[in-house]
Amino acid sequence: MRIDRDSAIPARQQVRAALVTRIASGALAVGDPLPSVRELAERARLAPMTVTRVYADLKASGLVEARAGAGTFVSESALSRLGATGGGGLWASIDRLVAEAASHGLGMADLLSLVAARDPAPAPAPRVVMVGLFAEATRSYAARVGAQTGLAPESIALLDEAPDEAELARRLAEADLVLTFANLHDRLAGVVADPDRIVTLRFIPAEATRTALAALDPMARLVAVSRFEDFLPILTLGVRRFAAHVRSVTPRVQGAADLPALLARADVVVMSTGAEAAAEAARPGATFIEYRHVPDPGDIDRLVAPRLGLPVPDSRKEAS
Template sequence: MQLTIDRTLPVPLRSQLHGLIEYGISCGELAPGETLPSVRELAETLGVAPMTVAQVYADLKAAGLVETRPGAGTFVSERQQRPAPPVGELSMLYGKIDALIEQSRKLGMRSADLMALIGGRVSQGSARDGRRRILMVGLFRDATESYARFIADHLGPDAIVEPATVSALENDPALRARAGTADLVVTFVNKQQQVEALLPDTRVVAIRFTPSQDTRQALAALDSLARIAAVSRFPEFLPILKSGVTRFAPHVADVIADTLDSPDLAAMISKATVLVFATGAEDVLAEIAPDMPGIEYRHSPDTADIERIILPALRLAGQAPRPGQADHLQSDLLEKEAT
């Protein structure tokens, strides 16, 4: 991916650069292990101060998205390729076992009776449902549901994929407790640290998300004389959105972009014939004429990462589902969010 600054965008240069790299990693534009330009090289290429690049690199490193290797340079972190080890999982389990043993002694139970009781409960649970339970954590409700269905379609009936949003996990302790019992949690690369902090005793892995086939086809089918207005909720995502639109609709020369809360939004839309809105910016649909086409710039989970990251993590959890079979189970997690 070539890192370029678009000075026509209403986004500060530092935010642009941060967004280009952060979302470039999350959206598969920058591969794990890929070398990034040096601070001086990138500063000269973009025409910005070296301090700006250094600050962006430092922020991305703190977020776990890039890593520096002495004498070698800065690289896209490869942590998302490896299933994260269960942080604190065993210590928490040991504590529960100790408490259970102490409680059984107070009840006068023999060790053999306790072992038999535990063995019976484990057998019952395995017989009742041997499927692995996966939690897909995203940002927006509808999009996260679609991600969960997409992953379920690729994993088959041996796995249940449930959706939940970051905000719901943050605000609902009961939902967070239930989410913590999942065999595996899947999220975006740039949200992995945040989700790990919310679910510290659960294995969390991150996968990449690429523009969906529907999005690519809709942009490719646009008339070359179209005037596109591209809208994002997040300023940092605007550079990726605009570059993606121009990549999938290279025949359209007139592309302007702005954020959802921009005071110039209505004026920009009035000059356009087609609206392209990033997931999460659906509110902009209320600003357009009924006959104006609207295309959602939506992403889908990277199928290669499902095979390379999710399946091995499930095997570590004790059982790998059979790929290629559909599973459209509904989640009570999102029902919980709606109440």
């Protein structure tokens, strides 16, 4: 590391800028160690106290972390993520900016002063898309995510809207995150250019559904009916979680050969969205529960908020 002693930029800022650049370029990745204070001070021919202050500043900015007895290491941050992805066109934009400043006779210190004086334009809100099957239900999932994150997620209903693969790919192309069910992940992975942008959420019964399940007679004969076979495990898991006291739980997909006989004997019928026809075959006096569900709030805090750089309230951090 070389320090320009003739520069108007203080040596401390030069050291910080050099380390930040290495993190942002990927030369220093998450988990990589930084030189010790003494080693870097010797390389840069600086007082150890100057390097100590640089490291303290990087730590306060969340770029590095100190591990007792081990040293200082690069931590997860927006800059480290930039380095991991190559930075897109950012480096080329910076090079053009420096060249443009030089063409006007401006030095680096002048350019830094101009950049620091600019009011940053507000960053556009992240674009989040919720993908489900039914329009009304998917809009409600998106609204739930929006209420918890402060964003305004869009919604796509694969069954009701029936977009073809090209249309689906177009609508998801600019999304920062695509939220969906685990059973829809593979289909979306086939049309989204970067499958890492797909986040599968767990879904839990809505409050009214949880209350109804919790109030059931433990001896009731319960039949859970899903319109789609790949959703049946999700439905079954939710029912067993919130009606764990009910001994007899029989999951079936709509159209199963033995479903009419099961419904004729069932005391309780739990129906997923789209499987309402099961009520017509149930015996008189049976209890019907429409399984309405919502994205698990814990997954929104754990999987969605960090990916979008959103804060998680301390109360929910402690609860999780």
